[in-house]
Amino acid sequence: MKIIDKYILKRYLATFSVMLLMFIPIGITIDVSEKVNKMIEKKIPLADILVYYGDFTVYFANLLFPIFLFLSIIWFTSKLANNTEIIAILSSGISFSRFLRPFIYGAVIVSIFALLMGFFLVPKASKGFNDFRYENLKGNNKTRETSDIFRQINKAGKLEENIYVSNYNYMSQTGFNFTFEKFNNEKLIEKVTANRIRYNDKTKRYTLYGYNKRTIGEVNDQIQTIDKIDLAYNFEPDDLTPVIYVAETMTIGQLNQFINKERARGNGNINTYLVVFYKKFSLPISAFILTIIAVAVSSMKRRGGMGINLAIGIVIAFTFIFFDKVFGTLAEKSSIPPFLAVWFPNIVFGILAVYLLRNAKR
Structure with a gap:
């Protein structure tokens, strides 16, 4: 030089x-x-x-x-x-x-x-x-609220699990019009609906109100209806409402993995x-x-x-x-x-x- x-x-x-x-x-x-x-x-x-x-x-x-x-x-x-x-x-x-x-x-x-x-x-x-x-x-970032949330929460081989919530409030950790669908080889085998779903921080489980479960059979379907039930699902509240700046806070490797994960879940x-x-x-x-x-x-x-x-x-x-x-x-x-x-x-x-x-x- x-x-x-x-x-x-x-x-x-x-x-x-x-x-x-x-x-x-x-x-x-x-x-x-x-x-x-x-x-x-x-x-x-x-x-x-x-x-x-x-x-x-x-x-x-x-x-x-x-x-x-x-x-x-x-x-x-x-x-x-x-x-x-x-x-x-x-x-x-x-x-x-x-x-x-x-x-x-x-x-x-x-x-x-x-x-x-x-x-x-x-x-x-x-x-x-x-x-x-x-x-x-x-103000606290936990006041955020989102609507029309669709996520793929699990995919293993031919099995696939999806959820839908029409509205979710992070402060109360409560969602409305919850739907859980389970597919095997793209064929619906189980569907759960609830009027309301709420997450419990202590038990790490979800409480479903107005619970309705339909198991699809080859001949007849089985239907189960319960007013209130506690269940565990493979998703966290943060999966429903990621903060708007979440991508900015990740290293290049973390961001690439996050994008692939959200793309598989159908994130809009x-x-x-x-x-x-x-x-x-x-x-x-x-x-x-x-x-x-x-x-x-x-x-x-x-x-x-x-x-x-x-x-x-x-x-x-x-x-x-x-x-x-x-x-x-x-x-x-x-x-x-x-x-x-x-x-x-x-x-x-x-x-x-x-x-x-x-x-x-x-």
Whole structure:
């Protein structure tokens, strides 16, 4: 690696680090100003608050990673251009592609760091961040309620067991219009219905009210009706009402297993989890795309100085975030394939990067 490579790479990483150190305290200050009254009102221990803001730092940095990276490159590349350093480099016979090489080195380092954080560190921070908010700042997360729940709770060979609950409240751990169906080789052999089902934490069993069991026979069916009965089933209350941010709190291996499990159960929210899964891979790739765009935009010395480059950079960065959020939401709420929705911003801005890079070379 030549001196020029070391010089640019050092500036790349140093400016990105300084950008993080500048904006994270601002984010913490804004968050404290919004939540300090609730923290005092609920008398939350200082140790818990410090742990929360440690998790907040990681969560916030990962959330706005593209903006921080893009603006830091725009900033120091514009300074190089204003100081005519880029002109001197290119005039010495170095091609623009060769000038871009140390930026790519920096993008590789940042991408690997972002990938490892997304796989292992961010899930833990996300769990602490979201749990604290839901338990202390937004009310207990156990108040959540879901409806029209269908789950496959067991599949072993030809045997398959499914359940359905029209409505389930996590606070009371009570569901209504419960149905249990057991199949053998896709043929119904047993069906249980109940007006109401309630989970008992102590016994780890379910109490069914208005219990009705039909066992399908070859000739005659057997019907059993009981007002109240305690039974054990192969599912937990969390299987009925997973928190909305559950996918964010898992490492890549745990998330992959969770998605396969929920897909087998017929979970209608599977796209929400797939979006989180694919973003763990798409975010590091965006570092390369944004690096190329930033260098192409800011390597030219403009009459308006750094302000023009920063303005252009801010518009492009927030447009990227806008695309990322909009298509992520569309994947969760519509029929757009999650993989395509997550990668669409990278595809669009990748094409933009190629176009800008060609113009910059000219």
